[in-house]
Amino acid sequence: SQQGEEDPQALSIQEGENATMNCSYKTSINNLQWYRQNSGRGLVHLILIRSNEREKHSGRLRVTLDTSKKSSSLLITASRAADTASYFCATDLEGGSYIPTFGRGTSLIVHP
Amino acid sequence: DVKVTQSSRYLVKRTGEKVFLECVQDMDHENMFWYRQDPGLGLRLIYFSYDVKMKEKGDIPEGYSVSREKKERFSLILESASTNQTSMYLCASLNRPGPVSYEQYFGPGTRLTVT
Numbered sequence: 001s002q003q004g005e006e007d008p009q010a011l012s013i014q015e016g017e018n019a020t021m022n023c024s025y026k027t028s029i030n031n032l033q034w035y036r037q038n039s040g041r042g043l044v045h046l047i048l049i050r051s052n053e054r055e056k057h058s059g060r061l062r063v064t065l066d067t068s069k070k071s072s073s074l075l076i077t078a079s080r081a082a083d084t085a086s087y088f089c090a091t092d093l094e095g096g097s098y099i100p101t102f103g104r105g106t107s108l109i110v111h112p
Numbered sequence: 113d114v115k116v117t118q119s120s121r122y123l124v125k126r127t128g129e130k131v132f133l134e135c136v137q138d139m140d141h142e143n144m145f146w147y148r149q150d151p152g153l154g155l156r157l158i159y160f161s162y163d164v165k166m167k168e169k170g171d172i173p174e175g176y177s178v179s180r181e182k183k184e185r186f187s188l189i190l191e192s193a194s195t196n197q198t199s200m201y202l203c204a205s206l207n208r209p210g211p212v213s214y215e216q217y218f219g220p221g222t223r224l225t226v227t
């Protein structure tokens with residue numbers, strides 16, 4: 001079964017608005033990563049947050065991690081039409097393999 | 113600029129055919145992966161390799177095999193293609209994990225249709 005599950009499955013917003021996606025997981029992790037996939041393309045790594053970190057920023061991206069709730073959120077501020085894509089979280093388990101397990105993704109549409 | 117390439121973007125094969133999907137990375141990465149991606153199911157790991165000639169089964173290896181004869185190349189083989197193997201296939205590579213990065217680099221994908 002999937003380790004990480006993204007929520008919502010789909011999100012539709014207007015350009016300029018903020019987009020928030022969430023990821024919940026079941027067992028303790030070492031790292032959590034967020035990836036982006038444009039339609040019909042491969043995935044591109046966005047950001048990695050380690051289990052001992054609570055927040056990370058990269059440009060317009062802000063990722064938080066709450067290990068007590070086993071959840072993470074990805075915030076995209078001031079969204080652009082070019083942010084339209086699917087976003088996936090990937091987790092690798094504490095004490096387990098380094099190979100990440102991906103969720104089913106959130107499909108984000110940003111209307112110009 | 114790091115790069116993972118896949119031999120085909122689109123492929124159409126007939127049921128029962130033997131299908132080869134090739135993946136090449138130019139980053140001298142230790143690890144390589146094959147995933148399939150289906151709507152509503154996300155990415156599922158088929159096989160991975162952590163070194164030349166080494167392979168490990170992922171979550172859904174049935175109906176597939178792999179080959180890694182050279183470090184830069186990882187092949188996925190469908191011995192006898194079936195319609196339920198119609199999917200998007202993604203290859204990825206990863207350097208030896210450590211304190212620096214667990215980032216996977218993905219190829220553009222091969223959309224395989226089996227008729």
